[in-house]
Amino acid sequence: MAIPRETVEQILQTARIEEVVGEFVTLKKKGTNLWGNCPFHNEKTPSFSVNPARNIFKCFGCGKAGDSAKFLMEHEHYTYPEALRYLAKKYNIKIEEKEQTAEEIMQQSIREKMFNINEFADKYFVDTLWNTDEGKTIGLEYFRERGYFDPIIQKFHLGYNPAKWDAFTTYAKKNGYSEELLEQIGLSIKGNNGLYDRYHGRVMFPIHSLTGRVIGFGGRILTNDKKSPKYQNSPESEIYDKKQTLYGIYFAKNAIARQDECILVEGYFDVLRMHQIGIENVVASSGTSLTMEQIRLVKRYTKNITMLYDGDAAGIHAALRGTDMILSEGMNVRVVVLPPEHDPDTFGKEFSTEYVNNYLKENAKDFIRFKTELLGAVAERCRKRPH
Ligand SMILES: [Zn+2]
Structure with missing residues (x-):
């Protein structure tokens, strides 16, 4: 074109x-x-x-x-x-483009096709969440019950994929998207009885690039089905490289540069919660454990990272690994460990913005203090243990 x-x-x-x-x-x-x-x-x-x-x-x-x-x-x-x-x-410049011919459509790059179908899927999931009975009673209700307000649900384009086996796949095919592309981008999966929705019955989190284009999705299951993973994520593709991606970066980048600090959390909901309470310089390494590429992505905006991790053993372990990586990139790192019963999502839900901000200020430890106190706590536990 x-x-x-x-x-x-x-x-x-x-x-x-x-x-x-x-x-x-x-x-x-x-x-x-x-x-x-x-x-x-x-x-x-x-x-x-x-x-x-x-x-x-x-x-x-x-x-x-x-x-x-x-x-x-x-x-x-x-x-x-x-x-x-x-x-x-x-810059609000209007491009007068002529109609695409069939040949021109064929020639669209695969990347452009992938961005297109993701945008199409994003609209479908959002529309399903807000405008269908199933979306409203199951998906929207789920977010609201977790304490999310409509503006944050809208801002992050949260959506819903119906529980029907192939609702989205059928709709996409009707709109001219090929089975091949649906499978390549990972929105659909090929089974014995044909193509079906990867995310059926899940609430949807679109993952945005730095410029706000949808490069992938995460879908969370809403049933207690132990056989299915809690989160289903897009496979990697020409437009989605997990190790180069941070969830929320598009919405956080200006705040990160302005405040000269990036708060790193682990999950989609942690990012949403912090934004909802007005703390917007927050991103998550969702879908992978923290990578050097993700750290370098943050470094474009600030040299200061604060890791806000769960207070359980897994969270502390992840924070320890993260501090070494961040330091090796020549950046400043601080760690805030939450009380053991909390993650950033529940913490932000229970306490006021002011309380959370104060907690962050008072509990941010540089890596030396973080490690020293951790070793101290371990030693204390060993000493108390009866032999
Ligand atoms: Zn250069």
């Missing part, structure tokens, strides 16, 4: 490089340029520069350079048309 040449020029002239890059990299003004840590190579002192006068970026470390479109192609792995469309949307 061709974008007219005049429109391309208009887009590239309107886009301000410092604004486009600023969505992804924390920039500081020094002289006529702005500087930040390069998102394309690993570094501790900024060699990545943005020149507003010339409207270009350049890294003196790895040599990457170019205009706004080039930056998006490198950073978000967009095609050139995708980058232009992103910029057009950002």
Whole structure:
């Protein structure tokens, strides 16, 4: 699908490089340029520069350079048309595009197709949650019963996939999506009796990229069926790399940069709860244990990470592992351990925003104090144990 040449020029002239890059990299003004840590190579002192006068970026470390479109192609792995469309949307420039021919549709890149079907699925799950009897009485009721208010349910695009075996799959096929694509992106699974919904009977959490596109889903089961896993997540695909993804980053990135701190939690609900009580610089490493790639993603916005983990043994173990990784990246890490009966979700539900903020302030320990106290507690337990 061709974008007219005049429109391309208009887009590239309107886009301000410092604004486009600023969505992804924390920039500081020094002289006529702005500087930040390069998102394309690993570094501790900024060699990545943005020149507003010339409207270009350049890294003196790895040599990457170019205009706004080039930056998006490198950073978000967009095609050139995708980058232009992103910029057009950002700057409210209307693209007059002609109707797509069948051949053009065929030629759409696989990535674009995957983004499309995820967006289609996202709308379907949200619509099902709010506008169908089953969605309202089961899905929406579940979220409300857990103490979530409608604005947070809407903000995070939470949804519902009906308990019928293939409700979504059938609907998607009717709308022209191929079985092959449905299976590739992981929304459907091929069984002996044909394709069925991966997430049937689950509430849905779309996972957004930095730019807010849906790259995958997590689905939580609502029954006590012990044979099914509590969470079912999208498999990896051309657009979804679990180790590079943090749940909630799209909604948290501005708050993280503004407050120069990122709070790291473990689950979808932990992120939702913190946002609901007004603490918005929060992301989760949902679906994997913390990776170096995720830590570097945070590093684009801040060097300060606070880990807010459950007070049980698993939580403490995860925090210990995390502190070493964060320190090795040259960042500052603090740990807040919650009372043993709590996770961030239940803690935020039980106490006021003020109480939670104070708790975070008073209980944040640097890694040395965290480890020392942990060893002290272990020694104490050993001493008390009768021999
Ligand atoms: Zn670089």
